[in-house]
Amino acid sequence: MGGEALNSISQDVANLVLDDGPRNPAPFAAYDSEPPPPPKLKSRGVIAMDITEQFTNAAQQLDMGQLIKDSYFTLFESVGALEIMDRKMDSGYLESGETMEDEYDFSEALLPEEIIGIIDQLLCHEMAWHMGHPLSQTIFTSLYIDRLLSPCPLNLDQTYFDRSESCSSNEPLTLQILRAYCLGLIRTCSYINNRVKAEHYYEEEDFVTHTFNRSLLENIDHESILKLLDETAELLSSSQEMGPNLRIALGCRLRFRAQFLKVVEMADARMPTNIKDLWTDLLAALPDIKSSTHLGKAVPASFSTKIQRKLASTVPPRPIVQVSQGAAFEHLERLCRDASVVVEVLKYYESHSLMTFVILFQTRKPQPSVYARTLLQHYLFCDMVILGTMSIRQVLDDDLAATVLPAHKLLDRGNDDIEVPHDPRHNMAARMEIFRSRAAGSYLDILRTICQNRCRIRRTLCHTIADWDNLQLDAEELDQELREFTEEEPTVDPEISNDPIYSFPLSSWAYFYKLRQMEWIVQLGFELDTYQPDELVGMYWYLQYLAKTRSRHLERMRGFIMRSYASFRRNPETAGQKQVEYANAFSFVNFSTMEAAATYGFADALSCLYTVLNRLSLIPSPSRPYSDDSMRYEVRMKPFSTIGLPELIQFDDLTQLITQPNESTIDIINFAAESVMGAKKGFEILSKLNAKDAYCQGSHDSWLKNIKDCLKACIFTSITISTVKKLVEAAGKDGKVKAKVEIPAAGKGYHDWWIVPKVIP
């Protein structure tokens, strides 16, 4: 059929309307003849019944245009529906003159410049895939890649682009270069895709692992592709076909491809030996490629959206994702850097440094690529052997010893060997095993959560704290049971009460981590620009409340460690390991206390500053005709509402606390000034700690930068506070101040977690 006839038919179809006039109630009245007979079906077990009459009667009971909705027809169904002949939905729809498939001559020899052009565009697509776009809109839009993958080749001999009789012996060098590059590219993607799929990530949000029923050539041996790349590079270097610049440009691309393939295969091994160097070498290969992109000549005809029609997909055809060369190289450079750093996690110092490493790695900006984040998870958790060298128990016990149970008999491995049921050591071991089976998952989940994208970290923590709340309660029960076997002597502090005070080590440990996660939820809220300007006063107050609670809890923990240490000293026991464990536990508790103090000092200062700015009506607050502030507070605090301890501050109480009606403005501003000075000193002291004392072994540089950014934010805050103080002091009797407050946009301050307002008189 000619295009015009097709057009007029599609026009007619588009014009069809169901209600073209009053309907004739008698079915088939326009026909003279009898209704057609029922179709002959030759299937056993199928009985054809003519339901024309029933159907017509039922249909007549509907009004024109009346809709019926089946209860199983959900939004999901409706979104999945497509309209035939709608070009946005129907991938079979062809524009006039358009062919279903691309007609492309794969035997055509390409110029070296064109090979460079195609390779460089493929690199942009490869990075677009890394950034989270599907293969169907990136790498799979290349006709050459499509040619390679369908049908799926069983070996390298089946990968020639030109499928004519004379193919293999006559493949031009340029096409061989492109083929080798494409094979290396796809095989590299298969390693990366498998790594991502094996770890925790969010499909479509972080990455799209869908391969649309195409194989990524796992069946073709990795070594043979490397060999082809090497051989092709050899051929190229001795070839006279092209000028030296083009030869060098193509050569460095082949070498890059081979290097990338090597490193993704090696990166999976959890031996740190030379992986770091492989990544830095790969990074070093990029400048040569970048400097020769200008030699490339684009071949846009070799990329097409039509290939999507052939892919097993549930979505309508989508445009090709175009990432600029600059953005692509940037992403790749960062990936190499991040991957070379992430491998350092394999060196274990102790549990707190491990958590610090993961936290700091994840604060790298921009966010590390999904591949880097899944490598981190692989290094941490693969086969449940932590970092490839330790059992979960080892790390957990390390952490318990460093926080609440230094040199404690509960962690004595010898207890495991005692089989006598009434022996206290047997009972201790059994209950500790129960605790570990309960706590290990939650503890490791903190690490895994931190490996997710920033938004997901906060969202997930909002749920994990409920889990830790339960863990804390379960641990309390175990603590109580264990007392019988550890024969713990309580302390009594008559100033508090006459009740005995027990250490509750396991639930203390759980409470400590629950508090940390609650602090992070509030702090990530600042980073992700979640709070309205007039919410900042309350959220910094809450951060201060949580950090102070942590600080008091640490004090309690220190007290019990001291008691335990005192009795240890009284026994004629050899020092050595036990002494070291005590020293370490004190050191950690002291460090965390310092860090908590700096946090609550700074948070308190900012909260007070915002209190004053609110009082001076310098923070805009919209009229908000719907809802009220107490309901908004419920929305905001929802994740904390189910947590028993620390108690959720009620709205009315918080309002009092953040408006401070009994304090004068000048007193509040002075308090803020003192508080921020104290925080500044705290950050300064922290900045002078060595990696061991700061529990950041393996990431000291990043840790130090973080502290210094906090320090800068502190200093900026004190400047703002003194500006405000001067304005308040200079204000007339009415106390009105004329100034403008600028709250920096997310990511534009010195530190993402400290939103410091700028006050311009």
Added chain:
Amino acid sequence: MADSESKDKGKAAELPAELRYIQYEHALEKQYLPSIRALISKDLSEPYSIYVYRYFLYQWGDLCFMAQGSNSSLLGVIICKLETHQSHSPPTLRGYIAMLAVSEGWRNHGIATTLVRKAIDVMIERGADEVVLETEETNVPAMKLYERLGFIRSKKLHRYYLNGNSAYRLVLHLKKMVEMSGQELV
């Protein structure tokens, strides 16, 4: 889902004299659905079939409002739903703003705000406990609109949209949580 408040080209001088707001009902489908679809799909990267519109309009036609100008031209539309929502917490009657669009030349006149308010007011009449929606991080005018009304950001959604942009979930509680019944007013 979709809302378009971002572009600000060719702003009309004043509101049209005959601006009126109409509540949708199924009988209006033939007359208005094509222009509703045209207005909304302008700013969508993915097409919605007619069934998506019918899904909302058939079940919650009273939560759809249209802003009409001279010659019955469609200047703006809002499409919502209201259902019992059950997840981690006790069930709530949750309104969801699925689509909001105002014709490019008529933005910044408060039409979108009026449409949103009309929809929320009907939700309140029907006993809604809360209203939620997602909006693109870069869509500053839309976020301001909702935040001015009393919505706050409950969470950020990484790369929520097809173009890779992130979104914020905006939430408005209409009752204290302890008073949320999860059920419609009869």
